[in-house]
Amino acid sequence: MKEYFKGQANQRSFSIYSIDIAKGREFDHVILYDISKEKFHTAQDKRILYTMLSRGMESIFVTYKKELSDFFQI
Secondary structure, rough: HHHOOOOOOOOOOOOOOOOOHOOOOOOOEEOOOOOEOOOOHHHHHHHHHHHHHHOOOEEEOOOOOOOOHHHHHO
16 A cells, blocks of 8 residues: 555545545545445445545555445446
8 A cells, every 4th residue: 555655645644534524525535444345234334434435635545354335246
């Protein structure tokens, strides 16, 4: 991940926000941690995931364990 973001920011820092704090804000890069099928499967989860995905302006990096949420299936 370090190589992916190399040279893309002037500062070498990051912030961690809960979704309720991040709502309404925009970020150059967003990392979504553990967007797994077992954790994101309800209608409420889908709305939360949409909000999370819409925060990133340049890139979104998604991690998951075992299986990615079905909301990413095409």
